[in-house]
Structures are given as C-alpha cells and as structure tokens.
Amino acid sequence: QITLKESGPTLVKPTQTLTLTCTFSGFSLTTTGVGVGWIRQPPGKALEWLALIYWDDDKRYSPSLKSRLTITMDTSKNQVVLRMTNMDPVDTATYYCAHRRLGSGVVPSFDYWGQGTLVPVSS
Amino acid sequence: QSVLTQPPSVSGAPGQRVTISCTGSSSNIGSGYDVHWYQQLPGSAPKLLIYTNTNRPSGVPDRFSGSRSGASASLAITGLQAEDEADYYCQSYDSSMRGAVFGGGTQLTIL
Numbered sequence: 001q002i003t004l005k006e007s008g009p010t011l012v013k014p015t016q017t018l019t020l021t022c023t024f025s026g027f028s029l030t031t032t033g034v035g036v037g038w039i040r041q042p043p044g045k046a047l048e049w050l051a052l053i054y055w056d057d058d059k060r061y062s063p064s065l066k067s068r069l070t071i072t073m074d075t076s077k078n079q080v081v082l083r084m085t086n087m088d089p090v091d092t093a094t095y096y097c098a099h100r101r102l103g104s105g106v107v108p109s110f111d112y113w114g115q116g117t118l119v120p121v122s123s
Numbered sequence: 124q125s126v127l128t129q130p131p132s133v134s135g136a137p138g139q140r141v142t143i144s145c146t147g148s149s150s151n152i153g154s155g156y157d158v159h160w161y162q163q164l165p166g167s168a169p170k171l172l173i174y175t176n177t178n179r180p181s182g183v184p185d186r187f188s189g190s191r192s193g194a195s196a197s198l199a200i201t202g203l204q205a206e207d208e209a210d211y212y213c214q215s216y217d218s219s220m221r222g223a224v225f226g227g228g229t230q231l232t233i234l
Contacts, residue, residue: 107216111171114168
C-alpha cells in the first residue's frame with residue numbers, strides 16, 4: 001500500500017526559505033521508473049506542478065519557479081525534500097507530494113497523493 | 124491563466140451525462156502529449172481519474188471516460204451521482220513552458 005505524507009512549517013515569513021518533507025511508504029526511490037512530484041494549490045485556485053525527482057536522481061522543475069526550487073531525495077529515509085527560496089504571500093498554498101504512476105511517459109501522471117500541507121506566507 | 128482551458132463550471136441532474144472539455148494548443152495537447160484527468164472532492168487531495176487520455180485506474184467506475192482529439196481532450200461522466208460533485212482537472216505537458224501543466228479546473232454541480 002502506497003502512502004505519502006507532507007510535513008513542514010505551519011507559517012513562513014516573506015523572504016524565508018520553505019522546506020517541505022514528503023515521507024512515503026509502499027515503494028522505493030531506488031526502483032527503476034519511480035518518481036515523486038510536488039504540486040501546489042493556492043486557496044480556491046488550480047493545481048500547479050512544481051518539481052519531480054526520478055529514481056536515478058534526474059530532476060525536473062517548473063520553468064517559472066526553477067530558480068527558487070531544489071528537490072532532493074534520501075532513499076535511506078524514504079523521503080523527498082522540496083526547498084523553495086524567497087517565499088512571498090502569493091506562495092500561500094496547500095503543497096502536495098505525489099507518486100508518479102509507473103509507466104508514465106513524458107507527461108507524468110500521479111496516482112497516489114499525500115493529504116497536503118497548507119503553508120501560509122505572512123509576516 | 125492556464126495554457127489548458129477548462130470551463131469554470133458544469134452541472135447536471137442525477138442520471139444525466141456531462142462532458143468537461145480541456146482545450147490546449149499546438150505546444151501541448153495538439154503536439155500529441157498525453158492528457159490525464161483528476162477528481163478533487165471538497166477538502167481532499169486530487170485523485171487520478173483517467174490517465175493517458177482514455178485509461179481508468181483500477182477502482183474508477185466506467186461511468187468516467189476520456190478522449191483526445193486534435194488540441195483538445197474531454198472527460199465524460201454518465202449516470203451522474205451526487206458523489207460526483209467535485210472539481211475536475213486536466214493535465215498535460217507544454218513544450219514551450221517545458222513542464223507539466225494543469226487546466227484551470229471545472230467545478231461539477233449535481234442539480
């Protein structure tokens with residue numbers, strides 16, 4: 001059974017760096033084809049893809065946010081970490097991590113999602 | 124504003140059929156990139172509903188179906204039920220944006 005859970009701060013101040021951790025079970029990031037992505041959703045708004053890391057440490061980022069994002073993995077802990085620098089109130093959103101469906105091609109689909117964590121950005 | 128355009132809202136009575144469109148362009152769906160669909164119930168995380176244009180994950184009722192033609196895709200829901208009331212999102216890839224993209228979402232209301 002695949003599960004994912006996001007954890008991070010309950011409040012972030014403008015200009016600070018956000019660090020989110022996705023702790024997962026039921027799969028391994030050492031298995032060929034596996035990937036974990038991050039997607040966010042501002043309150044009342046649409047989903048936005050942020051980043052994706054693959055089993056071979058290949059990393060993909062949203063071009064509009066690439067300069068602010070870093071995604072890493074710790075296979076021994078079954079965790080994926082997303083860092084976003086220079087946070088702004090417009091970054092207030094629920095942040096989700098999700099498992100890339102095996103067999104996804106160029107367009108990854110996400111078949112298991114965490115519950116999400118709301119990150120308010122405010123002074 | 125998303126590069127994939129969805130109607131903000133659709134509605135239908137129980138038992139009826141509705142379709143949700145996802146209109147893209149030559150840099151995404153029109154280039155042959157796959158489309159996936161997600162259902163997001165109120166207060167919940169999204170759930171994969173359709174992958175690779177037409178495929179249903181295990182457990183998704185066959186009342187849900189997807190299609191793709193040209194630069195657009197559609198999600199059809201037949202035999203509407205109260206539990207289908209949710210937001211629906213399409214997702215694809217955009218070569219000019221060089222990343223995965225989501226549609227703006229469609230809110231389905233059951234009358």
